[in-house]
Amino acid sequence: MINTKLLAGICEVAGASGFEQRVREIVLREVPLWLMKFPLTIWETLLQLKKERILQKK
Numbered sequence: 001m002i003n004t005k006l007l008a009g010i011c012e013v014a015g016a017s018g019f020e021q022r023v024r025e026i027v028l029r030e031v032p033l034w035l036m037k038f039p040l041t042i043w044e045t046l047l048q049l050k051k052e053r054i055l056q057k058k
Contacts, residue, residue, distance in 0.1 A: 006030055 006026075015023035 003030075 009026055010023055013022045013026060015021075
């Protein structure tokens with residue numbers, strides 16, 4: 001089922017590449033808390049792994 005109200009809100013807000021803060025705020029407000037545990041992109045996954053390795057070395 002598609003949440004057309006949420007989709008419309010995301011499409012209507014200004015959020016050009018590099019300036020997605022307003023879009024992110026909508027998504028964070030609407031996405032269930034349990035889903036936020038999962039990384040959004042492979043880059044975020046890699047950054048998290050790098051952070052964990054740095055913390056392990058300390």
